[in-house]
Amino acid sequence: MTLAALLIPLVGGVLAWATPGRARGAVAVLAAVAAFVAALFLPTAAPVDVAWLPAFGAGLRLDPSGASSVLVLAAALAMIPTVLTAAVRVRERTGTFLGLLLIMQAMLAGLFLASDLLAFYVFWEAALIPSLVLLGVFGGERRRGAVTKYLIYAVSGSFLMLVSIIAVRVLSGAESFAFHELAPAARELDAVTQGWLFAGFAAAFVVKLPLFPLHSWLIDFHRENHPSGAADVAGTLYKVGGFGFFAWAIPLLPDGALVLQPYLLTAAAVTALWGALAATRQEDLKSLLAYASLSHMGLIGVGLFSLTEIGLAGAMLLLAAQMLSTGGMFLLSGMMHARRGSFALDRFGGLARSAPALAAVSLFVIFAAIGVPGLSNFPGEFLALLGAAQASVFLAAVALASVIAAGVYGVNLYQRLYQGRQVEGTHDLRAVEVAILAPIVAGVLWFGLAPANAADRIDDGARVAVHGPDRPVPAEGGAASEPPLATAGGER
Amino acid sequence: MNDPAAWVALAPLLALAGALINGLAGRAMRAPRAGIVATAAVGAGFVLSLIALLALAGRDDRSVSVALWPYASVGGLDLSFGFLIDPLSVLMLTVVTGVGTLIHLFSIGYMRGDDGHARYFALLNLFVAAMTVLLLADGFVLLFVGWEGVGVASYLLIGFWYRTRANADAARKAFVMNRIGDAGFLMAMFLTAGAFGTLHIASVNEAAVGMAFGSATLGAIGVLLLIAAAGKSAQLPLQTWLPDAMAGPTPVSALIHAATMVTAGVYLIARTAPIFAMTPFASAVVAWIGAATALVAAIAAIAQTDVKKVLAYSTVSQLGFMFVAVGVGAYWVAIFHVFTHAFFKAALFLGAGSVIHALGGEQDLRRMGGLGAKMPITGLTALIATLAIAGVPLLSGFFSKDAILLHALTSTHLDGYGTTGLYGVLLLVAVLTAFYMFRWYHRVFAGRFRGDAKTFAAVHEAPATMTVPLVVLAAFSVGAGWLGLPAFAFPNVLQGWLEPATLGGLVSMPFDHPALWVEWLLLGVAVAAAGVGLGLGAWVYVARDGAPARRFGDGAVAAFARGGLGFDAAYRALFVGGAQGAADGVAVLDRDLVDRGLLGAGTALGTFGRAAAAIQTGRVRTYAATMFAALVILLLLLAWTGART
Amino acid sequence: MIAPADIVLTPLLPFLILLVAASAALLIDVVQHRAQTGGPLALVGLTFAAVSYLVQFGGARTEPTAVFGLHWVVDVPAVALGLIVLFGAILSVLGGWTRVRRDDLDRPEYHPLLLLATAGGLVMVHAGDFVILLLGLEILSLSVYALAAWRPDRRPSQEAGMKYFLLGAFASAILVYGIALTYGATGTFDYGGVAQALLAGAGPLALAGGALIVVGLGFKVAFAPFHQWAPDVYTGAPTPVTTFMSVVVKAAAFGALLRIVATAWSGALPELEVALAVLVGATLLVGNFGALLQSGVKRLLAYSAVAHAGYLGLAVVAAAHGAFATEALIWYLAAYAAMNAGAFVVTMHVMGDDPDRGDRIEAFEGLGARRPGVAAAMTLFLLSLGGIPPLAGFVGKFLAIQAAVRVDHVALAVVAVLGAVVGLVAYLRPVFAIWFRDGRSSVPALAGPVRAAVVLAAVATVVLGLAPDLAYRWIEGSGPLALVPWTP
């Protein structure tokens, strides 16, 4: 079943590519749904271990436990409406688009599930190609520049990571690239070495996260992508730098993380605020969403670099949740574009009158994106910032300020689109649009109201990240013997 | 669920169901039906609240916990959702659902003919759902869910008539101001979780009592909670959104921006009373913020010309009273004032709504007057509510306000933080309150009509769905105070009911107990304050027919007061401008510095590429020379390193 | 000093087969002029040579041996590199199948020269002695000089031949002098003896000789700053010849260099290893940056060849000390042969009929729409050259970097990956042209042999990436042989 989560979209992608005519949309949607169903069974699935380069202890090792299954599931859920959107909205080379989306999903599943560092790297790079091609083939007029920028940013970081990946195994003397063998050995390295190795990983992850000031590819990426928004969702799902920190860099090199923590935490807090502030001043829907999503990445960053179990878990929860909320926003932006042929905010206004249902869903997703409790982003945002506050109250406050700015850009956006005098009427949600938005709404509610299931699984990973893989899982209620959080209040 | 008190846990669900029905199917429903569904949903909640109230009243163990579902449990921090049904939450619930039901009922008449009425009732129900969650939550996180939920509902209702830009702007302002408070709330939770390892309110309260008295951590948490409360309850310096919030439909103002949501800040502090009980510093900040707000808002209220804005500033001012009460440690008194205020302020707002309705949307006090004759029920209920808020003895506002004054003076919790000053300010505000409320009533209902005659001729009393709530609210404006009579001489039900719920028997708040004659004297002073205020009003508006006010009204001072004492202007200049400037700066920097800067680096790479290609001259001899030079350098280097070793 | 027992011809069989094939091709032309049987004959010869390798050494792990008094070494690296040389030659012959006819390259001596050059390459990878190395190098080089200038009517081709020849002769002279100095320092030419003498004590004479040898061979593998001939010659030479040069010459020269570093010097000349590291770093930067701005695909690939000399150099630098360096080099060369030859083969057929100027990137525009198969293959080759997983080039980079990291050359590894970023950008320009532009590319359907070459290269590129272990298992743990010199 673990392999199925990877193979179903892969095969589905190839089939969708090869299928002629309108049937390919159906094939693609079917594959996406099947992949989602397969992802549902992941928590109980068995790990996979296929040799690849045994001389170097590298193999296709997939482990569906922990945070992996949550992220695969969230991505699979977000992919259903995305594929549907692409099937409806992409008129030329539809098969290519659908195929790329699904292949991308397969690579992401591999990336999340990998429990072998080299396999992780392979999927990491392999996922780059479809997103690059989606932008290159289906992008806007200035896509060449965007592609080049995206590529340079992405590979500069990830090639450096490759050096760290090799060095961490060579220096630690681990038997293989498998997490369970690599982590105990790597954690024994001295802090300076760990710091350098961590820097190598950080080079890739910070760019992909992205953190200020290495984020400018993200803005161009979204601005130039296909107006349906489907490719943007793929890009959103591929914002996996945080996952890299969570699943690899921090658990392997905790002392290295500690060395770089001050810089990374600062950068993350600045990113959160910077993105949110910039989002308040955008006149273009896609740019606004890009900056907003940058701000979310900053919040994920402060959670990660708090290096607390709560912060790390919150960061992953937010990463999973924003796949749905940010993805939903981009799909909605595509619907807006379908109505007006433009992303310029001044082309819109007062649409709540002629399209009340669209307005309601938009508001719902906007609120989810800006972290209104009860909706998807809140639990992760809350826990990430909570963790960050244990590391630095000041930086947590800086990042928290982004929550206020998020309120500004969120309601601004809604006001610009839906309130005020109606510029020009439009039609309300069509049936297919309802079908596209339904999974998003369901996912947003699920993550918002009952994140416990996901949080539990993510927490397992966070515990490993903070305490190391060999520490036994504490029994129920066993945590009472020690203070649960790193606390500042010793006054008790 | 065998416990009848626990049934009230269904109240949020009922309201949510109402919201969903109206939200999804409302457009298919005919005019009154959406309102009836919504009213029934809240009314059922009210019945459940009453049942819970009675069930708890009849026994000793007055605290029921209802576990809902595990929200998340991460890193040893358990964030399960659960409800706590205790005297404090139930009393508040009863007020919210009770007043809520009445206002829903009123809205059926008020919103008839508006094509968004289904949306209106859906949002109103959504608000009630969120508010009941807020009240029932046993943990900070669930409380925060309700907390932001009411903020969202409030945002949507303020901007209900979204086609007018000003309304949408007002809604946005309210939302952002609330978000600032929310950020404080979040930070308070972060510190709390860090200090105590839990966000379960009862556990936090218990743990707080175990900490050192006046500890810095508790002080910080307290101040942050105050920021949260100030945002929601429109206290300084976050008060400016509430007057603007009057852009929403008037029943909304009555329900959300007078009776219920804005008291959430008071509720929050009462709920976390032990934290404040352990830190006089934070309490003093609360109290003084409250006092300052009360004064500022009262002054602003005097100068308002909008029938609703007077009431809005009055609400801010009364909330300041409540903050003083929680600040000095008289938590039950604060809730008492919340309780009485809910009735008379709702009555006043609905009265205003009734008038606006009758005048076809007119809100300017300067074009009203003499309406009492045409609208006898509205006029009479408004009079009763006016007297109640002004502090006329035996009406509800008198008792609760007097209790606040008394406790402000006798608090020893705030020793060293100027309790006498607090008392003095509050007394002054009491005088001002009586004055501006007299002015308000007189300008609307007494004297002669100042608008055009045709409008006046069309004025008529509101339909029954609107007057019945008015009458009920007026009745409670009279009687609600009797639950909390001055304890030194009379039986006081409320104190015994609320005090265990707020302080939980963990700590007790110290107050001086002056001699009996002093207590009577203070009571007399309170009566006198109301008398002075009303008398002043009578002199200005009845005896001199408003002449002093007219002379004053055109001046700069009045304009300043009308503008909310310049807070808005200052914020626009300082923060809005500052934040926008910063955001503009960020947006520009992001493009020019970050983007172009890194692009520049990319261009530099291209230059390297050109350099690498430029050494290709194509000439054989150059290539040979390069090779030979490299060989010579290599040999020299080897000779050098060889010589060194 | 060769004992009769040492004269065993069977290990030389691949070499001999190539000689026979070359002679046969020449003779047939004497009998029947313009028979144009060179191509098929070359193919047969190369295939037989490969088969003779496989039959002799393909089964169990080859036991290292040496014949001719240690001068002809047979061990896993030698056989593997020999096979790579043959593989590259086969791809060149197949890939150039129609192009040599179209461009009138197919004169009677063309394929024999190709076979001779290949034979020279085999000599180089088997050489256990500086003199044999010199002989192999000259057999290889002299043939390639002639092939580079194979179109005397075309000025770029003339220029390429002359440049290559003059500079090559210059480099050979330097190499000869280096060998002479090494002989002066050690008294012997064979690697094992040199190693023994150097380990006993290495003086300035040995160091100077080593430096001259580094320069001489550095020229052949195109280490910066001895690389300058490469872009010009690659561009000017007929493309089938360029294909051959880029793969066969590179594999042979690196095989020789590896053996010298690993056995003859075997860590006794640490200063030279530092010098090599510096050269490798420079090569990585110059090659990748140089590729960035090229407008011709041939020239782009030429710079790419320089850059890949850098990655291969990582393994060479590590060869004296690190485990896995030999494997890395062999593996990388195999991957490189597939992807690079593939890229050149596609290029030579996409190029217009002006074979020396028709390689502009614009020629590829629209290829994706017209010939999706060819376009996909080209994309595969370019991405693999750029090091994108899970293709062969990625595994090669992984192994090379790993080898460098193991001997603590982390800084060099970082330079390598940063260079790879630049290189990837360069490779993607043709990729973008292929897929994202509507264009004029008008490529006729590929002839069977050419298609076979492309498919062969593409399959190798993918399989070596997806299942590297298939090939790796075979070379795992192999190191070059350093036999004790024969003494009476």
Added chain:
Amino acid sequence: MTGPVPTEAWIVLSAALFLIGAVGVLRRRSAILVFLSVELMLNAGNLALVAFARQWADAGLITAMSGQTVVFVVLAVAAAEVAVGLGILVAIFRQRHSTDVDALSEVRL
């Protein structure tokens, strides 16, 4: 002056020849003269080889003879280079009527 000339002297002479040849390669524009310079360098190598061979023979090393043998190999290499090189040169001269190596600089960047 008795006894053989010491090896060092031969090596200095050969190095000088090598340098002269190298400078010739760098300085001469005519392909033929460049070529001759390369021959000079090769012969410098040969001189060194025989000098070293004698030195090792004096030292009693049995492999010393190989140094002298290799000289013949190098001579053969030089001859082959001449053959190929002149072939190319003639082909170019036929077209360009010049042997100026600096003229061979059309392919570049």
